[in-house]
Amino acid sequence: MKRLLDALTARTDAGAERMVRRTAQRYSRRSFIGRAALFMAGTALLPVLPFDQGGRAIAATPNGGKLQDDDPLACDYWRYCAIDGNLCNDCGGTLTSCPPGAEASKVSWVGTCRNPTDGKDYVVSYNDCCGKAACTGTECVNSARERPGYQMSLHNDINWCMANKSMGYHCTVAVLVGQVDDAPAG
Known part of the structure; x- marks a missing residue:
């Protein structure tokens, strides 16, 4: 042997x-x-690529109420189905742009949210705005279907400003990327 x-x-x-x-x-x-x-x-x-969190998208808020389409300053606004942060449109910016003196994070997370008005699903990119002190405006935490922090692509409690020169978090914007295509893949 x-x-x-x-x-x-x-x-x-x-x-x-x-x-x-x-x-x-x-x-x-x-x-x-x-x-x-x-x-x-x-x-x-690799960290510069956006993270797909479409599996987290929901058509209802964590408390069971329906998402609404008329008040972008309310946490139950439909675009905020997967948001976690202070709303930039309550901190000197708009729904889709950072306030003066802040810059959008180079990395982001995305979710798929249903617009209650037209019943269609949309991909929403959530970008943190960086470079200013944290805003004390409206804070929204819609973390239904969120996964533990060790699954980074399914977790929204991360300081996404880590890729920017100034890593200080200020607020978060919700930018529509596009409509979800209902056609089957393949």
């Missing part, structure tokens, strides 16, 4: 050595370093 194990180990070592030598002959150190740098740059860009 020991001889069989030694023979198998020797064969594996020889095969690994051949593969390493073949790779070393085909690729230079510069090529390896270039590919490694490209891989690291690619992984560094």
